[in-house]
Amino acid sequence: xxxxxxxxxxxxxxxxxxxxxxxxxxxxxxxxxxxxxxxxxxxxxxxxxxxxxxxxxxxxxxxxxxxxxxxxxxxxxxxxxxxxxxxxxxxxxxxxxxxxxxxxxxxxxxxxxxxxxxxxxxxxxxxxxxxxxxxxxxxxxxxxxxxxxxxxxxx
Amino acid sequence: xxxxxxxxxxxxxxxxxxxxxxxxxxxxxxxxxxxxxxxxxxxxxxxxxxxxxxxxxxxxxxxxxxxxxxxxxxxxxxxxxxxxxxxxxxxxxxxxxxxxxxxxxxxxxxxxxxxxxxxxxxxxxxxxxxxxxxxxxxxxxxxxxxxxxxxxxxx
Amino acid sequence: xxxxxxxxxxxxxxxxxxxxxxxxxxxxxxxxxxxxxxxxxxxxxxxxxxxxxxxxxxxxxxxxxxxxxxxxxxxxxxxxxxxxxxxx
Amino acid sequence: xxxxxxxxxxxxxxxxxxxxxxxxxxxxxxxxxxxxxxxxxxxxxxxxxxxxxxxxxxxxxxxxxxxxxxxxxxxxxxxxxxxxxxxx
Numbered sequence: 001x002x003x004x005x006x007x008x009x010x011x012x013x014x015x016x017x018x019x020x021x022x023x024x025x026x027x028x029x030x031x032x033x034x035x036x037x038x039x040x041x042x043x044x045x046x047x048x049x050x051x052x053x054x055x056x057x058x059x060x061x062x063x064x065x066x067x068x069x070x071x072x073x074x075x076x077x078x079x080x081x082x083x084x085x086x087x088x089x090x091x092x093x094x095x096x097x098x099x100x101x102x103x104x105x106x107x108x109x110x111x112x113x114x115x116x117x118x119x120x121x122x123x124x125x126x127x128x129x130x131x132x133x134x135x136x137x138x139x140x141x142x143x144x145x146x147x148x149x150x151x152x153x154x155x
Numbered sequence: 156x157x158x159x160x161x162x163x164x165x166x167x168x169x170x171x172x173x174x175x176x177x178x179x180x181x182x183x184x185x186x187x188x189x190x191x192x193x194x195x196x197x198x199x200x201x202x203x204x205x206x207x208x209x210x211x212x213x214x215x216x217x218x219x220x221x222x223x224x225x226x227x228x229x230x231x232x233x234x235x236x237x238x239x240x241x242x243x244x245x246x247x248x249x250x251x252x253x254x255x256x257x258x259x260x261x262x263x264x265x266x267x268x269x270x271x272x273x274x275x276x277x278x279x280x281x282x283x284x285x286x287x288x289x290x291x292x293x294x295x296x297x298x299x300x301x302x303x304x305x306x307x308x309x310x
Numbered sequence: 311x312x313x314x315x316x317x318x319x320x321x322x323x324x325x326x327x328x329x330x331x332x333x334x335x336x337x338x339x340x341x342x343x344x345x346x347x348x349x350x351x352x353x354x355x356x357x358x359x360x361x362x363x364x365x366x367x368x369x370x371x372x373x374x375x376x377x378x379x380x381x382x383x384x385x386x387x388x389x390x391x392x393x394x395x396x397x398x
Numbered sequence: 399x400x401x402x403x404x405x406x407x408x409x410x411x412x413x414x415x416x417x418x419x420x421x422x423x424x425x426x427x428x429x430x431x432x433x434x435x436x437x438x439x440x441x442x443x444x445x446x447x448x449x450x451x452x453x454x455x456x457x458x459x460x461x462x463x464x465x466x467x468x469x470x471x472x473x474x475x476x477x478x479x480x481x482x483x484x485x486x
Contacts, residue, residue, distance in 0.1 A: 014169035017189070025194030025244035032187035034172070035486055039180035051485065054409055054478055057462035060158060082485060089180035094486050103269060104301065107188060111262050112484055122459070122478075123485025124410035136411045139482035146259065190398055206397065209321055209390055212374035237397060249398050269398055277371070277390075278397025279322035291323045294394035 002066030006058050011081045011095050020077050020097050027076050029103035031110030033096040039089035045130040050073040051084045051093070054122035058082075063117045069098065072112065072150075073105040080113060082123060112150050119147040157221030158234040161213050166236045166250050175232050175252050182231050184258035186265030188251040194244035200285040206239045206248070209277035213237075220271045224253065227267065227305075228260040235268060237278060267305050274302040314385045316347070321392035324361050324368065337385045344370050345379030347389065367393055402473045410478035412449050412456065425473045432436070432458050433467030435477065455481055 003019070005011075013034065021027055036047050062080045069078060079097040087093060094117065098109035125137040158174070160166075168189065176182055192204050217235045225235060234252040242248060249272065253264035280292040315334040324329050341347045351358040362368060370377045371390045383389065403422045413419050429435045439446040450456060458465045459478045471477065 007266045012295075013172055014167070017168055021191065021245070023245075027191050027194075027245075028193045029191065031188045032185075032189070033258065034185045034187070035258065036176065036182050036184065037180075038256065052410055053460075053485070054407065054459070054480065056476070057459055057478070060462055067413060090176070090178075090182075094184075101193065103188065103190065106295075107262075107266050107269075110186075114258060114262075118486035119483065120464075121485050122409070122483055123481065125484045126410070129165070136481065137484040139484055142259075143486075181316075207322055208397070209319065209371070209374075209392065211388070211392070212371060225374040273398035274395065277321070277392065277395055278395050279393060280396045281322070291393065294396055298398075302327055 001070060001075075001077055002064040003077075004059055004066060004083075005081040006055075006084060007081065008083065008085045010083070010092060013095065015101060016079050016081065016095060016097060019100050020079055021089060024076065025101045026101060028101045029099060029106040030099045031103070031106035031108075032098075033094075033110050033114045033148065034092050035094040035114070037087050037089050037091045037093060041127055041129075044133075046089055046127055047130050048089075048128045049087050049093075050126045050128065051082075052124045052126070053082075053084050057095075058123050061121045062117070065113060065120055068116065069113050071079075071111045073098075073100060073109045075105065075109055078109065078110050078113065080117065082117070082121065084123070115146045115150060116145070117142045156225060156230075156232055157218060158232075158236075159214055159221060160236045160238065161208060161210075161217070161239060163238065163240045165238070165247060168250065171234050171236065171250060171252060175234055175254050179231065179254075181256060182254045183256045183273040184261040185252060185254045186258070186261040186263075187253075188249075188265050188269045189247050190249040190269070192242050192244050192246045192248060196282055196284075198229055199288075201244055202285050203244075203283045204242050204248075205281045206237075206242065207279045207281070208237075208239050212277050216276045217272070218267060219310065220275055223271065224264045224268050227262045228253075228255060230255050230260065230264055233264065235272065237272070237276065239278070270298070270301045270305060273298045287306065316341075316383065316385065317388045321363065321390065323393060324391050328357055337383070339351040341383060343379065343383055344372065344377050344381045344389065347383055348379070355377055361391075369394055403478045404429075404471065404473065407476065407478040409478065411481060412479050415449055416445055425471070429471060431467065431471055432460065432465050432469045432477065435471055436467070449479075457482055 076099045082097040096113045100106040105111045231254045236250040251268045253261050257262040282291045319332045352362050372381050407420045440450050460469050
């Protein structure tokens with residue numbers, strides 16, 4: 001039921017919202033999250049971020065994350081789109097949408113999907129700075145902690 | 156800083172997202188919620204919902220709710236749009252957007268804004284059913300409980 | 311004169327049951343708060359008696375801010391009565 | 399033959415430090431798990447020694463599923479090594 005995409009180009013928020021909700025009258029709320037590239041990272045100015053992934057694994061990993069959300073909440077659909085390649089400051093990186101009859105499920109599933117995506121989907125970010133230096137972003141303890149919130153059951 | 160609107164017509168999700176994020180490179184995430192009209196309510200088929208409000212109070216009430224979100228979280232902008240008038244099943248009713256440097260603030264503020272909007276903004280829904288009956292929706296204890304979650308401080 | 315009156319608004323089922331969306335009222339003797347206004351309206355007419363008998367379901371705003379029975383009233387104020395809100 | 403080999407993939411800084419994105423390897427004697435493969439690679443070449451010395455920062459997937467040191471390996475498997483993920 002989930003729509004899962006990995007792509008170079010930008011996603012179309014309105015088109016994705018329309019695709020998720022088209023012809024449906026059972027949805028009471030849609031939660032969404034869009035992650036974007038920040039220009040300042042660790043106090044330095046970013047010129048671009050490059051996203052690498054593990055193509056053979058990515059779609060399946062995203063589908064598993066979506067399936068887990070669907071197991072935990074009564075969702076009426078969800079969408080996960082992650083961009084790869086070179087992205088400049090301000091560019092959207094990731095889109096999460098979750099539709100449900102009630103807003104609590106839609107909003108909780110949205111938070112769950114982005115938390116799990118950040119810790120369980122095989123993407124890696126490399127930051128390129130204005131001073132010419134480049135480095136791979138390190139995983140953040142905060143992201144692990146956010147994902148660990150969901151180790152219990154739905155709620 | 157917040158954009159607050161009450162209108163009859165549909166809102167344009169992509170345009171609102173673009174307006175919130177245009178020219179900014181300090182946003183790391185945008186949370187969103189769209190509430191839509193469900194066709195089945197209390198087991199009966201809805202033909203339409205009519206939303207009434209208190210015009211002299213509404214914009215100020217929404218602005219206060221947005222200001223409270225901005226006080227609680229480091230937001231880089233937020234948008235609250237609520238429709239009024241006659242809305243058919245499937246139609247979007249309300250849009251919440253919250254932008255922040257980090258996703259936890261964006262997502263928490265999104266949930267806060269819709270919870271407070273549901274319990275503190277002067278809107279009333281009337282449901283019209285296929286059998287000709289119509290009634291005013293009663294406030295839900297769940298909505299009061301959801302809003303009460305936020306009675307403490309940010310977190 | 312409006313400035314010496316209360317401007318009272320009714321919304322949703324209160325408006326429908328009263329058959330009235332708003333009215334202006336010269337501030338009655340003894341009315342100095344939301345609570346005393348409600349008591350006065352209940353005595354005035356059965357229709358008001360009926361809507362305020364379900365008092366726990368009626369909310370109030372004075373000059374566009376949520377108010378309670380103890381909120382003071384003065385001439386020129388805008389008072390609104392409505393059910394608990396159900397937007398969103 | 400590929401089916402009798404391990405197919406090994408490296409991502410992000412592991413790929414860059416090795417100068418290698420993937421390789422095929424006849425299953426060495428004694429290698430039957432992720433842990434024994436890492437031990438074999440570390441003995442094979444200093445470059446591998448260097449990346450796996452930072453072992454706590456290296457994650458693994460076997461046949462596109464997250465795996466640990468005890469995950470068994472057999473000829474034909476696809477093994478990937480990478481840092482903790484940082485998408486989203």
